[in-house]
Amino acid sequence: GENVEQHPSTLSVQEGDSAVIKCTYSDSASNYFPWYKQELGKGPQLIIDIRSNVGEKKDQRIAVTLNKTAKHFSLHITETQPEDSAVYFCAASILTGNTGKLIFGQGTTLQVKP
Amino acid sequence: NAGVTQTPKFQVLKTGQSMTLQCAQDMNHNSMYWYRQDPGMGLRLIYYSASEGTTDKGEVPNGYNVSRLNKREFSLRLESAAPSQTSVYFCASSHPDRPNYGYTFGSGTRLTVV
Numbered sequence: 001g002e003n004v005e006q007h008p009s010t011l012s013v014q015e016g017d018s019a020v021i022k023c024t025y026s027d028s029a030s031n032y033f034p035w036y037k038q039e040l041g042k043g044p045q046l047i048i049d050i051r052s053n054v055g056e057k058k059d060q061r062i063a064v065t066l067n068k069t070a071k072h073f074s075l076h077i078t079e080t081q082p083e084d085s086a087v088y089f090c091a092a093s094i095l096t097g098n099t100g101k102l103i104f105g106q107g108t109t110l111q112v113k114p
Numbered sequence: 115n116a117g118v119t120q121t122p123k124f125q126v127l128k129t130g131q132s133m134t135l136q137c138a139q140d141m142n143h144n145s146m147y148w149y150r151q152d153p154g155m156g157l158r159l160i161y162y163s164a165s166e167g168t169t170d171k172g173e174v175p176n177g178y179n180v181s182r183l184n185k186r187e188f189s190l191r192l193e194s195a196a197p198s199q200t201s202v203y204f205c206a207s208s209h210p211d212r213p214n215y216g217y218t219f220g221s222g223t224r225l226t227v228v
Contacts, residue, residue, distance in 0.1 A: 001173075004156075006156070009154065032214060032215075034214070034217070041221075041222075042221055042222075043118075043204055043219035043220055043221045043222050044157070044204070044219050045219075046217065049214055051214070089156055089157065093215075095210075095214065095215055097164075097210070098144060098145060098164045098165055098210055099144070099145040099162065099164040099165075099208065099210070099215075100145075100208065100210075100215050100217075101147070101159055101162060101172065102147075102157075102159070102206075102217065103159070103173075104149075104156035104157040104158070105156050106154055106155055106156045107154070107156050
């Protein structure tokens with residue numbers, strides 16, 4: 001089955017710097033790669049996602065890149081702000097038919113220092 | 115508000131006790147999922163239900179049972195709780211007709227088994 005590895009487990013940056021979180025996946029059939037942000041005491045919230053037919057997607061300060069050949073994808077946050085501090089999860093899925101199970105990475109705790 | 119509702123939010127059990135975690139969604143989604151979240155391990159899929167009347171095992175099903183009561187409700191039961199089941203449990207739902215299946219998470223149930 002699918003396996004997703006996420007690095008680093010913790011990341012500390014200064015406000016205004018960029019942050020990059022990387023994930024690798026094992027199943028070449030995976031076609032959907034979302035990123036979730038989780039704040040303390042809350043459920044995961046989708047922040048950006050990408051399908052396998054696209055190499056890059058950007059939404060304001062966040063972007064995701066996908067390299068299907070190498071089977072890895074990355075989250076890029078520019079001009080970080082203290083409110084970006086949270087746990088971030090990557091996931092991979094095969095969206096087909098009636099359901100698409102999400103397989104998650106281990107999570108990255110991002111701390112943005114003012 | 116439309117979304118996924120989980121009850122209870124917090125629960126403490128003694129080893130060997132049983133309990134049922136409840137989940138309901140009002141988005142007319144077909145598929146529902148139960149995940150558990152443990153430190154450093156991300157979210158792991160316990161069971162899922164692709165559609166009303168069907169259930170399937172995920173990555174870590176041992177010690178759990180599920181019931182898809184109707185299209186809206188998907189419950190998770192611990193028959194004989196063990197300390198290893200101390201975790202935060204998240205319910206989610208999705209539908210193939212929504213953009214990227216419209217995955218939506220509940221706010222979680224924090225369970226402690228003593």
